[in-house]
Amino acid sequence: MNNKVTASIAALGLLATAPMAALADAHATWQPDRPINIIVPWSAGGSTDQVTRVVAPILAEALGTDVVVVNQPGASGSIGTKAALDAPRDGYTWTANAVANNATYAVTGLVENTSIEDYEIYLSVANVPVVSVNADSEYTDFAQLLEAMKGSGVTIGTAGVNSSGGMAMAAIGEAAEGELGARMVTYDGGAPAVMAAASGEVVATTQLAVEQTEMIRAGRLRALTVLSDQALEIEGIDAIPPITDFMPDFPVASDYFGILIPTGAPDEVYATVEAIWNDKIANSPELKAYAKDRGAVFAPSAGAAALEKAMPVIEAEACARVTRGEAVVDPSEFGITCAAE
Amino acid sequence: MRLDSARADRITAVVLIAMGLVMLWAGYTMDRLEIRRIHPSSIPGLVPMMLGVGICICAVFLFLGARDPDDPPPAASWRNMLIAGVWSGLFALLMVGNLPFYAATAIYVAGFVIIFDTGLPPVKRAVIGCVFGILAAGIIGALFRYAFLVRLP
Amino acid sequence: MTGFANFGAALWELATFTTLFHVTWATLLGIFVGSLPGLTATMGVALLTTLTYTMDRDAAILVLLCMYVGAIYGGSRSAILLNIPGTPASAATALDGFPLAQQGRAGYAMGLATAGSAFGTLIGIILLVMLAPPLAEAALKFGSYEFFWLALFGIVISGQLTGGSSPLKGYIAGMLGLMVAMVGSDGIHSHVRLTGGWGELNGGIGLIPAMVGAFGFAEVLSVMWQSVPQMANGKSKGSSLPALVDLWRYRLTIVRSGVIGTLVGIIPGVGEDIGAWASYAAARRKSPERDQFGKGSTEGLTAAETGNSAVVPGALIPALTLAVPGSAPAAVLIAALFIHGIRPGPMIMLEAPTFIYSVAAMMVFATIAIGVFGVALTPLFIQVLRIPRAWLMPVVFTLCVIGPYALTQRIFDIWVMVAFGIIGFLMRQMNYPVAPLVLGIILGDLLDKSLRRGLILSDGDVTAFFTRPISAGFAIIIATSIILSIGPVRRFVAARNPFTRKARG
Numbered sequence: 001m002n003n004k005v006t007a008s009i010a011a012l013g014l015l016a017t018a019p020m021a022a023l024a025d026a027h028a029t030w031q032p033d034r035p036i037n038i039i040v041p042w043s044a045g046g047s048t049d050q051v052t053r054v055v056a057p058i059l060a061e062a063l064g065t066d067v068v069v070v071n072q073p074g075a076s077g078s079i080g081t082k083a084a085l086d087a088p089r090d091g092y093t094w095t096a097n098a099v100a101n102n103a104t105y106a107v108t109g110l111v112e113n114t115s116i117e118d119y120e121i122y123l124s125v126a127n128v129p130v131v132s133v134n135a136d137s138e139y140t141d142f143a144q145l146l147e148a149m150k151g152s153g154v155t156i157g158t159a160g161v162n163s164s165g166g167m168a169m170a171a172i173g174e175a176a177e178g179e180l181g182a183r184m185v186t187y188d189g190g191a192p193a194v195m196a197a198a199s200g201e202v203v204a205t206t207q208l209a210v211e212q213t214e215m216i217r218a219g220r221l222r223a224l225t226v227l228s229d230q231a232l233e234i235e236g237i238d239a240i241p242p243i244t245d246f247m248p249d250f251p252v253a254s255d256y257f258g259i260l261i262p263t264g265a266p267d268e269v270y271a272t273v274e275a276i277w278n279d280k281i282a283n284s285p286e287l288k289a290y291a292k293d294r295g296a297v298f299a300p301s302a303g304a305a306a307l308e309k310a311m312p313v314i315e316a317e318a319c320a321r322v323t324r325g326e327a328v329v330d331p332s333e334f335g336i337t338c339a340a341e
Numbered sequence: 342m343r344l345d346s347a348r349a350d351r352i353t354a355v356v357l358i359a360m361g362l363v364m365l366w367a368g369y370t371m372d373r374l375e376i377r378r379i380h381p382s383s384i385p386g387l388v389p390m391m392l393g394v395g396i397c398i399c400a401v402f403l404f405l406g407a408r409d410p411d412d413p414p415p416a417a418s419w420r421n422m423l424i425a426g427v428w429s430g431l432f433a434l435l436m437v438g439n440l441p442f443y444a445a446t447a448i449y450v451a452g453f454v455i456i457f458d459t460g461l462p463p464v465k466r467a468v469i470g471c472v473f474g475i476l477a478a479g480i481i482g483a484l485f486r487y488a489f490l491v492r493l494p
Numbered sequence: 495m496t497g498f499a500n501f502g503a504a505l506w507e508l509a510t511f512t513t514l515f516h517v518t519w520a521t522l523l524g525i526f527v528g529s530l531p532g533l534t535a536t537m538g539v540a541l542l543t544t545l546t547y548t549m550d551r552d553a554a555i556l557v558l559l560c561m562y563v564g565a566i567y568g569g570s571r572s573a574i575l576l577n578i579p580g581t582p583a584s585a586a587t588a589l590d591g592f593p594l595a596q597q598g599r600a601g602y603a604m605g606l607a608t609a610g611s612a613f614g615t616l617i618g619i620i621l622l623v624m625l626a627p628p629l630a631e632a633a634l635k636f637g638s639y640e641f642f643w644l645a646l647f648g649i650v651i652s653g654q655l656t657g658g659s660s661p662l663k664g665y666i667a668g669m670l671g672l673m674v675a676m677v678g679s680d681g682i683h684s685h686v687r688l689t690g691g692w693g694e695l696n697g698g699i700g701l702i703p704a705m706v707g708a709f710g711f712a713e714v715l716s717v718m719w720q721s722v723p724q725m726a727n728g729k730s731k732g733s734s735l736p737a738l739v740d741l742w743r744y745r746l747t748i749v750r751s752g753v754i755g756t757l758v759g760i761i762p763g764v765g766e767d768i769g770a771w772a773s774y775a776a777a778r779r780k781s782p783e784r785d786q787f788g789k790g791s792t793e794g795l796t797a798a799e800t801g802n803s804a805v806v807p808g809a810l811i812p813a814l815t816l817a818v819p820g821s822a823p824a825a826v827l828i829a830a831l832f833i834h835g836i837r838p839g840p841m842i843m844l845e846a847p848t849f850i851y852s853v854a855a856m857m858v859f860a861t862i863a864i865g866v867f868g869v870a871l872t873p874l875f876i877q878v879l880r881i882p883r884a885w886l887m888p889v890v891f892t893l894c895v896i897g898p899y900a901l902t903q904r905i906f907d908i909w910v911m912v913a914f915g916i917i918g919f920l921m922r923q924m925n926y927p928v929a930p931l932v933l934g935i936i937l938g939d940l941l942d943k944s945l946r947r948g949l950i951l952s953d954g955d956v957t958a959f960f961t962r963p964i965s966a967g968f969a970i971i972i973a974t975s976i977i978l979s980i981g982p983v984r985r986f987v988a989a990r991n992p993f994t995r996k997a998r999g
Contacts, residue, residue: 037492043825050832053543069543072902076684079697083904110696155951160684183380185950186682188943201637201951214837293837344923353924357666364673367688374683382949385685388942389676392669399666406662406981410925415720422719425887426916429714433895433912438905442896450888457718457884477889481896488523491900 030272032092035066038259039095041080043073046189047127047164047210051257052096054290055124055281062276069096076162077101078110085114089264096259098164099123103314103336107321108162109328116307116314116334120270122277123258123306124287126297127208128228129168130240132221134200142225142246145204146172152181157193157202160186164255165193165207168227170320172206172243175250197221208255209234209295228252234295253313256299258306270303277302343414347407354404358397365393421457428452442493446478447471497623500848504855513556513859520557521863524564525871529572529580531710531890531897534702535565535766536822543830551834556856558830562823563615563806563860566766567868570607570799575600575878576890578710582701582936583766583805585929586774586798588709589656593790601872606792608868609741610748610799615861617752617800618759618807619854626811626850636761638948639959643968644761645941648768648933650972651775654979656788656927661979663926671934672941674699681943682950694906698939703898703910705932710894711915714887716922744796747777751800758801759808765821766802766809767936773801807857814838814850 038056042048052069060067072080077097084095095102099121105111131142139145148154149172158165166184173180185202187193190211197205198220205212205221209232215221216237223240226232229252231239243250261270281287282300291298301309318331319338331338343349368389373381428449436445451474455466485491520542527538538561546554569580574591587607594603636644649672653664677688678698689695741748751773758769777797778787787794809821813828815838831838842849878886894915898907918928952958960966977983 053830053832070903073697076679083902152953160682162684183950183953185947186943187947188681196637199635199637344920345925349924360673371687372685374685379683380950380954382954383682383946385680385683385687387946389673389687392673392676396666396669396673399662399669402662403666406660417719418721419719422715422919425718426715429711429888429891430912432891433908437895437899437908446892450892453888454884457887458882459884460882473885477892481889481892485896485900491896492903493896494899494905 030268032065035068037093038069039080039084040071041077047208062280082111091265091269094261098257099310100313100317104318107318107327107331119260121260121306122302123256125291126254126256126299128226129206130209130223130226131206132223133204135220135222149180149182154182155185155202156182157185157196157205159189159193168206175247213295253316255313256310274302345410347409350407354400357400361393361397364389438494443478443482447474450474450477500851501623504851508855516557517560517859517863520560521564524561525568528565528568531578531706534581538565539823539826554834559856560860567611567864574603577713583802586770589788590791590794604872607799610796611803612861612865613748614752614800614803618756618804619857621756622807623854638944639965642944645937648937652771652933653930656929664930667926668930668934671931672938675935675938682946700907701935703907704914706894706898707911707914708918708928712918714891715919747797748800751797752804755801755804756808759805760811766805769805770798770802773797
């Protein structure tokens with residue numbers, strides 16, 4: 001019975017390939033003959049998974065083949081990433097992630113001998129962390145919370161040191177120039193960490209906006225600030241003030257999410273995907289709606305332009321690991337230079 | 342030979358105590374991650390240490406309470422088990438990944454039938470075994486390849 | 495009661511030919527996925543999500559729900575017939591289902607499991623309709639301290655239930671499972687533990703390959719070991735339609751298991767497997783024929799199957815109302831809902847007030863489908879038992895190899911499967927139950943993380959684990975059941991308890 005579904009999808013795919021012919025002119029168009037796997041190295045339902053599952057059907061339609069999202073979570077995303085790198089470089093195995101992660105797996109020693117050079121990258125959205133507290137808590141603006149964080153009573157829920165929330169908390173600590181007494185409490189992912197703040201188990205959370213919008217909308221969390229240099233506007237919520245209002249020197253680097261295709265496949269693979277990206281994803285109403293609804297920044301770009309956009313966050317994350325003593329390989333080996341301590 | 346005797350339990354108890362001690366030691370010497378300034382009661386070695394102690398306590402009770410079973414041993418064929426185990430192991434560990442999945446499965450299933458279906462005359466057994474092997478490989482492979490979109494090894 | 499009125503309207507709206515068609519194929523596929531060892535409900539739902547991109551919203555969600563319900567139910571088929579749980583949810587089902595099949599009552603056992611699953615899902619659906627918003631709120635009271643006790647509770651109870659005359663061996667098996675779960679990157683600091691520098695182990699030892707090995711490959715070895723194979727009896731006679739008398743006799747068990755399963759489902763992060771064990775434990779405690787549990791008790795089988803199926807609607811309660819998955823397949827379902835433009839979360843009752851009732855109605859259709867297929871397919875499934883072992887076992891083993899591989903596509907997982915097969919076989923030979931080992935692997939991560947997270951929250955203060963009411967209750971129950979399982983204590987208490995004396999006398 002399942003064949004029927006596959007067949008009907010294949011039929012739709014064939015229809016969708018027709019406009020493709022007009023699309024690629026300079027390069028030979030790549031026409032995949034079997035399903036493409038996108039390995040999401042995080043569990044289903046997380047921020048990477050969410051955005052990948054919005055993008056995948058658009059790509060499937062444009063490429064005329066099934067695009068299967070495979071979740072391979074574990075060890076901060078390094079298991080799935082390694083699997084994607086070890087797969088045959090034929091253009092049929094992709095991965096998806098916050099691109100700064102892929103650039104720093106070698107720095108932390110989680111995956112050996114890899115850098116951002118191993119991929120062509122296709123960015124879809126930028127995500128920003130938001131500092132929120134439980135709706136019943138006494139803190140009404142970020143300055144109060146920051147003062148309290150210097151003491152010892154505050155607990156902050158994140159998805160771990162390597163997660164966006166953990167990096168955000170570390171960045172706040174560094175910008176505050178002093179020991180933070182606040183304790184980081186690690187959860188399995190962004191969603192459970194946000195839940196813990198909403199239920200009052202922890203005082204605050206520093207996870208991504210996309211993971212918090214539901215709880216903020218429902219009035220269970222109070223958003224205090226967004227780690228960006230401009231206010232965050234999400235439908236149905238008051239604008240969230242930027243952290244630069246409270247800490248003017250806070251270093252801001254947008255965290256880009258997207259799809260990464262390991263290098264080594266025929267050139268037309270990358271050219272075709274780039275053309276689809278610029279034509280379809282960059283104009284996708286689904287992705288725009290997702291970004292607007294969840295508080296992400298709609299930021300599609302592909303190829304060299306994408307790498308250029310992502311470089312600041314890659315550098316920031318790689319160097320933060322050096323500062324915190326987590327680096328086992330010097331980032332300069334991968335062409336990332338950090339300011340001297 | 343039977344593995345549910347009092348002697349087997351005592352040997353297991355000693356092995357478990359050794360494992361528990363290794364676990365305790367591994368947990369104790371495990372990196373405390375001071376450099377990352379983690380909370381001292383959240384060190385990664387905490388639960389391994391507790392499990393090490395726990396398994397040692399259980400093993401002591403196991404050693405003290407070891408009794409021989411009352412019922413007679415069931416009729417068993419260790420030879421069949423070993424042959425089946427080794428042939429299956431060969432298939433899973435060597436053939437899959439080195440041979441195409443269809444070929445590996447067909448050889449394995451056919452081999453299994455030929456070795457164990459002793460009720461049939463040899464020639465007939467070989468023919469039926471091969472046919473069944475090829476059929477089984479084709480059906481299982483196609484099921485996973487086309488219905489579940491798995492890339493076969 | 496507007497809830498039920500909405501529910502009725504949703505049912506009426508769904509009763510179309512298209513619905514019927516989708517329910518039929520999706521449930522059948524679900525039963526199929528569930529009954530193949532290694533393929534789980536989570537995988538089935540994730541896989542279908544990619545295939546439903548192009549369908550319209552309601553059809554897509556209907557298909558995914560049918561897959562979920564069908565897969566949880568389908569796991570009971572291989573548990574009963576082959577003693578290999580098709581999904582982790584059916585490990586408790588195998589305890590009584592397989593002995594029944596050995597006695598030549600496979601058809602009867604499958605019929606009973608079908609009825610149990612159907613009733614379990616229905617009870618869960620009723621609770622979903624009645625209680626969704628308030629229950630979701632209550633589940634939030636489960637914090638790190640409670641999760642720690644819940645994990646410990648699971649190990650202790652399953653060790654005790656499956657250890658038979660020697661709970662000690664059950665506890666040891668459970669602890670070995672916990673030790674296995676310690677391998678790999680830890681859940682709090684991502685520190686890699688106990689891998690001996692072996693990179694493949696960084697992500698830990700996979701539950702599915704370990705389970706398929708410990709049940710599947712170990713079963714293949716055991717069957718080949720026996721001179722007279724103790725496989726399920728193929729000459730199964732008698733109707734697969736369970737005698738109505740039996741169902742009426744177990745009405746209390748069914749209702750209790752359904753409620754327990756639903757409640758377990760509501761708690762985020764614990765799924766069908768725990769639901770089955772908790773219902774099984776409760777049924778055994780209350781049953782007058784508790785000696786039969788583990789030897790082919792029809793009541794135990796009913797409890798386990800009702801319990802795991804009731805988790806499904808239960809898990810959807812927090813998934814829909816809080817966007818917090820109550821189980822792993824529910825997590826994938828949330829992602830799928832989002833793709834189709836439904837935003838699960840606290841706002842859903844405002845934004846799409848009838849959606850919960852549509853979901854409930856869709857699950858009613860899935861339930862009817864498993865009932866029909868359960869009865870219709872039983873003769874076909876029974877045929878599996880007539881295949882000689884020399885033919886059946888290599889096919890089973892091939893599925894054990896390819897099933898876990900299909901999930902992650904790692905050859906390493908096949909090695910894990912083989913290793914656990916050998917461990918599982920040795921454990922069986924030495925009279926250790928295998929189920930607590932698997933439960934230990936499932937719960938080890940939760941236990942470890944909750945304990946350390948709780949200690950960070952309380953700033954190292956251990957008393958925080960005893961002072962909250964739910965925590966204190968768990969602690970007392972666990973301590974009592976461990977003390978009571980010590981031989982001399984048990985005999986002492988039994989001798990002085992007038993109730994048990996009367997029952998024995």
